Structure formats: C-alpha cells, structure tokens
Amino acid sequence: xxxxxxVHGGAWDIPDDLVEAHLKGCETAAExxxxxxxxxxxxxxxxxxxxxVMEDDPVFDAGVGSFLNQSGQVELDAMVMEGSSLGSGAVxxxxxxxxxxxxxxxxxxxxSFSLLVGDGALRFAVEKGFEPCTEEDLLVGHQLEDxxxxxxxxxxxxxxxxxxxxxxxxxxxxxxxxxxxxxxSTGGIPRKPAGRVGDSPLVGCGAYADDQAGAASATxxxxxxxxxxxxxxxxxxxxxxxDPAEACxxxxxxxxxxxxxxGGIIMVDSKxxxxxxxxxxxxxxxxxxxxxxxxxxAIRA
Ligand code: ASP
Numbered sequence: 001x002x003x004x005x006x007v008h009g010g011a012w013d014i015p016d017d018l019v020e021a022h023l024k025g026c027e028t029a030a031e032x033x034x035x036x037x038x039x040x041x042x043x044x045x046x047x048x049x050x051x052x053v054m055e056d057d058p059v060f061d062a063g064v065g066s067f068l069n070q071s072g073q074v075e076l077d078a079m080v081m082e083g084s085s086l087g088s089g090a091v092x093x094x095x096x097x098x099x100x101x102x103x104x105x106x107x108x109x110x111x112s113f114s115l116l117v118g119d120g121a122l123r124f125a126v127e128k129g130f131e132p133c134t135e136e137d138l139l140v141g142h143q144l145e146d147x148x149x150x151x152x153x154x155x156x157x158x159x160x161x162x163x164x165x166x167x168x169x170x171x172x173x174x175x176x177x178x179x180x181x182x183x184x185s186t187g188g189i190p191r192k193p194a195g196r197v198g199d200s201p202l203v204g205c206g207a208y209a210d211d212q213a214g215a216a217s218a219t220x221x222x223x224x225x226x227x228x229x230x231x232x233x234x235x236x237x238x239x240x241x242x243d244p245a246e247a248c249x250x251x252x253x254x255x256x257x258x259x260x261x262x263g264g265i266i267m268v269d270s271k272x273x274x275x276x277x278x279x280x281x282x283x284x285x286x287x288x289x290x291x292x293x294x295x296x297x298a299i300r301a
Contacts, residue, residue: 001178002290003037004272005030007050009060009284010167011219011264019282019299021059022167026286027297029053033173034288043181043215044082044105047171051078051101051183054169058140061167063098065140066187071194072150074138076100078185079115079201080108083209090201092117093194096132097125101185104201115201138187158191166190167284168200170207170217172268180215180268182207182231189222198222204232213239214270216248220263220280227259234265244268244275252277264301276301 007029009022033050037043055063066074078100079090089108091100092115103125107116116124126132139147150156168186175181184206188198199222200206206222208231209215216231216238225231234251241247244267255261256279264278266285274289278301286297 001176002272003034003173003175004268004274004287004289004291005033005037005046005050005171005173006266006268006274006276006285006287007033007054007169007171008217008219008264008266009054009169011278011280011283012166013281014284014299018059022284023297023299025054025057025059026284029171030286030288033171037173037175040176043173043175043179044080046173046175047181047183048080048101048105050171051169051185052099055099055101055185059167060169061187062169062185063100064138065167066138067166067190068139068143068146068156069192069194069196070156072147072156073194074135074187075194076185076187077198077201078104079207080104080183081181081203081207081209082108083180083211083215086210088114088203090115091121092197092201094121094125096122096134097130098133098137101183103128103130114203117197168219170219170266172215172217172266174268174270174272178211178270180209180211180270182209182215182217184217199225199230202226204229206231208232208235210235211270214244214267216265216267218263218265219283221261224255224259224261225263228255228261230255230263230265234267238267238269244273245277248275248277252279
C-alpha cells in the first residue's frame with residue numbers, strides 16, 4: 001500500500017519569529033520519513049528517523065534544544081510504539097543523550113521491557129554503544145545562557161512560558177506493508193522538577209499504535225494528557241468513527257471538557273489517511289499522505 005507520515009513539533013503559542021523554523025523542521029522530518037517509507041523502510045524506522053531529525057534540530061524541545069529542569073539538568077522522555085505486536089520501548093528522565101528516540105527503539109527491539117528511566121536508562125544506552133554528551137551539548141540560546149549563569153551563581157532564574165506546552169516532537173506513519181508506528185520525544189516542560197516524567201514516554205498517553213486502527217502522537221500539557229490517555233482515547237474514537245480528523249477532534253475536546261487540558265494530536269489510520277487537531281493557538285506539523293499525494297506543512301490546523 002501507499003505509505004503516509006505526519007510529524008508534529010509541539011502544540012503551544014509558537015511565537016511569530018519561530019514559525020518559519022518550526023515549519024522547516026517539520027517539513028524536513030516528514031520528507032525524511034516519507035523517503036524512507038517509499039524506499040521500503042518500516043513504519044518504526046521511519047518514525048524514529050523523522051523524530052531523530054527533529055531531536056537534532058535545535059528549534060525543538062527534544063534532544064538538542066531541550067529545556068532545563070529546576071535543578072539545572074536536561075532530562076529527556078521518548079517512546080516508540082509499533083502497531084503489529086503493540087510493542088513499545090521508552091526512556092524517561094534520561095540524561096546526557098542526544099537522541100533518546102534511538103535508545104527507546106533499542107528498548108523496544110533488544111529487551112522484554114517497555115520503559116527504562118534515569119540512571120538505568122543511561123547505563124542501558126551506554127551498554128548499547130551510545131556516546132554520552134554534556135548538558136551544554138543539549139542546550140541552546142536562553143537555556144544555555146541560563147545554565148552558564150547557574151554554574152557561576154548556583155541560581156537558576158525563572159522564565160515565562162506558556163503554561164504546559166512547548167516544542168515536543170512526534171511522528172506517526174504507515175509503511176508499504178500496512179504496519180503503523182508512532183514516536184514521541186521531548187525535553188518536557190520548562191523548569192519541571194527533577195525526576196518529573198511527562199506523558200510522552202507513556203503508552204496510550206504520548207503515543208499509541210495499533211495496526212487494526214492507526215497510530216497517534218500527542219503533545220501539550222503532559223499531566224492533562226495523562227489524565228485522559230489522549231493518544232489511546234484518539235485511537236478508540238477512530239475505531240468508533242472511522243475518520244482520523246473526527247477522532248483527533250473528539251480526543252482533544254474530551255481532554256478540554258474533562259480536565260481543561262491544552263494540547264494537540266496527530267494521527268495516521270490503517271488506510272493511510274492523516275488527521276490532526278489542537279486546541280492551543282498553534283501546533284507545528286507536516287505530512288505526506290501517500291494515497292492522495294497531499295503534502296502540507298502548517299502552524300495551525
Ligand atoms: N507533553 C510534554 C510534557 O508534558 C510537553 C509538550 O508536549 O510540549 O512533557
């Protein structure tokens with residue numbers, strides 16, 4: 001069948017001067033994923049590589065470009081899930097790694113576990129041959145300035161941010177064999193407490209994938225996403241209505257009405273149709289829908 005892929009670069013009030021960079025980053029990641037799919041890559045490979053492209057892009061809060069926590073550290077969450085076996089691999093509060101999504105994939109493929117956190121996740125990554133990096137390797141712009149100031153003074157200044165959202169990244173794909181997968185990666189919300197793990201690495205919250213329905217990846221206010229298992233709720237709505245756009249809208253609407261949550265979700269269904277919805281002012285996304293040839297990058301649904 002014809003493959004499809006959709007990626008997101010976070011749902012929040014993305015400032016005007018960052019719009020272009022977000023659009024470009026989403027387009028590059030979606031095209032990378034789609035090229036791979038067309039050349040026979042699996043959905044898992046395509047979503048992991050699309051997310052890795054965005055982790056390497058300093059404009060997004062994932063990998064390089066992540067936010068500092070309250071203790072002046074970068075702690076990363078990431079997950080990949082594949083829809084044939086409902087298998088998943090994830091890392092939480094992982095430090096000193098540039099591409100947590102690749103480590104999440106190792107958890108999926110090389111272990112019988114689903115989620116490794118903290119020091120154990122770091123040790124696992126090193127055992128698998130991933131090269132540790134420093135905090136400074138992951139920080140850019142204001143976050144890097146704040147970190148250097150923190151090293152000098154021992155004080156981490158506060159910064160104003162939109163409550164609950166940032167530049168988390170994610171991808172959902174269906175490959176030529178009809179297998180779906182989703183991946184999500186984040187530095188989490190700015191100035192989170194050390195050890196805080198958000199929705200992104202939790203099955204059914206930050207992502208879900210089932211070949212019998214479709215794949216979804218979420219972004220936004222993590223604790224609210226967890227409360228309604230946003231990604232699973234969206235896939236359940238898809239099973240009911242059969243329409244990805246409707247399913248995404250229903251899931252986000254449920255999150256708003258039930259827990260006053262803000263965020264967004266992207267989806268590809270088992271027929272290769274793309275869907276997305278958000279209730280934040282903006283959400284960066286990009287997609288290629290193989291069967292229709294539709295290609296889009298946008299900052300607002
Ligand atoms: N959901 C992420 C978290 O709470 C943040 C985001 O999506 O922007 O860690």
